[in-house]
Amino acid sequence: MTEVPQTAFDDAAQVLQCALSGDSEAVADTFDAVVHRDGVVGAWDVAWCLAATMVGQVPGGGAWTLEFPGIDDARYDKRWVARFVSAYVNGDFPTGEALFGAAIADGTLPDCLLALAGSTVATLRHRAA
Secondary structure, three states: OOOOOHHHHHHHHHHHHHHHOOOHHHHHHHHHHHHHHHHHHHHHHHHHHHHHHHHOOOOOOOOOOOOOOOHHHOOHHHHHHHHHHHHHHOOOHHHHHHHHHHHHHHOOHHHHHHHHHHHHHHHHHHHHO
């Protein structure tokens, strides 16, 4: 994987700003603008930035297992977020790409990206509390 372009960081910051203000329509509009400008790769880059923001510093070495209580009973978008964040933590690009592809095929990528933005904001708020 190549380095994430600066525009992805800027777009992720915009997504977070909109999500922090509770404006899910603006979050969706930002992702739509990214896809229009940079295609699905742009959305991937922004999603990877959001996962990085959610996780923070990842200690090196070894495989990581994240616990998501009740994940098997969660909605598709929430399961997708848990799996995407797990892929990020483990540097598992093929799984992240497969998740993106499946969400595109299922027509759920917008909902998944919105859930990722919401989960990132919830994590940031939790850390700040």
